[in-house]
Amino acid sequence: MARYAVRKLVHTAFVAFGVVSLVFVALRMSGDPAATMLPGDASIDELVALRKVLGLDQSLGVQYARFLGDALRGDFGTSFRHQQPALGLVLERLPATLELAFAALLLAVVVALPLGILAALHRGRALDVLAMGLAVVGQATPYFWMGLMLILIVAVELAWLPTSGRGGLAFLVLPAITLGTHFAAVLARLTRTTMLETLTQNYVTTARAKGLGEGRVILAHALKNAAVPVVTLIGLQFGTLLGGAVVTETIFAWPGVGRLAVQSIFARDYPVVQASVFVLALTFVAINLLVDLLYGVLDPRIRDE
């Protein structure tokens, strides 16, 4: 397990390095940050001056080396809007984003796993058709529309829950449903497929033949082996979840990193955009490392690959 963990750590370090490089490429290749940061009526002299301050007048190689150095030290510059270090601003808001993402994840798992398992056990019958129908519709619904409709129906018409902001559990419900629905839909479908596959395996037949109860067979034998693809999906989808958090936070005025990033784009607060993207991307990389390590625990065969 130790060797497996080290291998995964090295891989993660490589991906993290690649992600940082990708941020550099995305931010530098798509235009002139200095021109983006200045107001429309800025003079050429101002532009040249700002390019010099940002180091944009130097060669790409030098810029890249500086970017890597700054990223390593966590120095993304100072926010124009808040006059504070950009990274600090982002990290302040990270707990709110993680709270939302994990709430959505938890909600999705709690709803989707039983739904997928029940659908598999009732294959072809009404429950299966209904569950999978819901999943297919859930998968086709964009986050922001889901959020708007929940606000309209649950918060405005029924006035059951607050429309926006962060506070107690009541504030978390609608954003978590909004963010979790798509994931729940994908997860329910995968759980069903995986369960159907495991249920035809010989060891399940054996377990039944030895006279184990159906509950035992499903929980102890089938579910345990269905866990690997399900955990994989959770890892892969976490990135989508962080992306969806950007939208969800914007709709519900949830004070997280995603909302900060979007506001900063419109405020031309470039250092904050950069720091937000960086922090969210590294969060995703870290989650994937956790998932990889969890794999090794769930399926010892994976360690030796």
Next chain:
Amino acid sequence: MSRRLGWPLLLPAALVLAAVLAAILAPWISPASPTTGELGARLKPPVWQAGGSVQRLLGSDLLGRDVLSRLLWGARISLSIALAATILGAVVGSTVGLVAGYYRGLADGALTKLIDVQLGFPFVLLAISVIAVAGPGIGVLVVVLAVGSWVGHARIVRGLALSLRERDYVHAARAVGAGNARILLRHLLPEVLSVILILATFDVGRIIILESTLSFLGLGVQPPTPSWGSDLRDAAIYIRRAWWTAAFPGLAIMVVVLGVNLLGDALRDAFDPRTVASRSS
């Protein structure tokens, strides 16, 4: 084959066809202009609600523009962008994947690493970083969406090419003197074409959602151009006063994406004998 062309394929195909027809015919079937509104008829409800009229079947928005007309014209923009981005992503991704998987070597190693890195990067963040600098616009949007979708194609086609290159018929083709280009185009490409088609179908659905998401955030299609996502951005502001401006564009997205995804499912079942076999067992 006839059994496979049942409801699971025909129903979603009909939904998608309807959306495509709406997009193509928008200039002729729209009851009103999508961009010029009647300020006297602002925020009119749909026809079945009190105060609605037959002139505005689905009501009007804050600027008095006909919601139905904007929906039809929006289909044009949203579907064109999705189609362009899907094709761009599929062509680039499949070409890179096919070549890398066939030739192996250094380029293949580099590609695998690049795929790992991009999959370690949530797409919306990538889009935000590019659009933050390049500024929003339809051209930028298409490129960004294609950048988001090429990896899927590259990864899967590369895997297929890796196994196909060792097949007997490829060895045989090489033995009778076929060049690399001929093997790639005549022997490998036809084998992976169905997979590319299925992947691309699912991509269309994903990309429609991503495009509308970016447009909703104000990072995609810009007003006054009608697009489902940017219309919802405006609608969100006065959703309490006019639910119809928010409900219908989202419903349009949902129905089209549902149709495309179900079509993808049906195509996959039709092309992949393994799923078909497991279904009939």
